[in-house]
Amino acid sequence: MQSLDKALITKKLNGVRNDLCNHIRKIGKSGDFSLLLDTERCxxxxxxxxYSNSKAKWPIALKQH
Structure with missing residues (x-):
């Protein structure tokens, strides 16, 4: 049963990744450079x-650059 759950989670993750990839491709083809940069930043x-181990407020530091 556990392997079935893992397979379903993996399948769902793959679908989400494919959707994200298609979304980024559409943005790239649109020519909207600021939207592409905002998407990449997000x-x-x-x-x-x-994935970070720190609880620091890193988004503020990123936006200052």
Missing amino acids: IVENDLFR
Whole structure:
């Protein structure tokens, strides 16, 4: 049963990643450079939030650059 749950989670994650990839491609083709940069910034911020060990307020530091 546990392996079935893992398979379903993996399948859902793959679908979400494909949706994100398609979304980024559409933004790239749109020619809207500021939207592309904002999207990239959000992805990086979310990755930092998800994977960092620090509870520091890093988004503020990123926005200052």
